[in-house]
Amino acid sequence: MVLIPARMSEAEEQRWVGVMLEKLAAQENKRMLGDAELAERAEQLSDQYLGGRARPASVRWVTNQNTRWGSCTPAEGSIRLSHRLQGMPEYVVDYVLVHELAHLLVPGHGPRFWRLLESYPRTERARGYLEGVVAADRLPHLPAARSE
Numbered sequence: 001m002v003l004i005p006a007r008m009s010e011a012e013e014q015r016w017v018g019v020m021l022e023k024l025a026a027q028e029n030k031r032m033l034g035d036a037e038l039a040e041r042a043e044q045l046s047d048q049y050l051g052g053r054a055r056p057a058s059v060r061w062v063t064n065q066n067t068r069w070g071s072c073t074p075a076e077g078s079i080r081l082s083h084r085l086q087g088m089p090e091y092v093v094d095y096v097l098v099h100e101l102a103h104l105l106v107p108g109h110g111p112r113f114w115r116l117l118e119s120y121p122r123t124e125r126a127r128g129y130l131e132g133v134v135a136a137d138r139l140p141h142l143p144a145a146r147s148e
């Protein structure tokens, strides 16, 4: 909600709305990591949770990935994250990054893989969040709640 103080002239009002929209856009940009920041984040997470052993050659967002949150090609050292993660909590994006980084070291989802993921403290919470998103997607479409 954007409150406009009473008794503002039309010109003042327009300027005010412009300032508020700019602020909102700035917040939006801050929340959304670009590819460069994503690669930087992956490097930090690798250092923090995987002893810096995973060194991806590229990390980027993709929009053509609707059935997987993340994927990687170990031979190329490339990691791709679904744009659907954008706007989700940071710990969820971090989890998917750590998950794909770990795949650069261990393919598949065997005990060795999950042992690597244990170092990331919010693995279970992030997996629960993503399961919840998938479950919500499958719910029948409910009529929107009235908001008054």
Ligand SMILES: [Zn+2]
Pocket: 099, 103, 108, 109
């Ligand atoms: Zn995996």
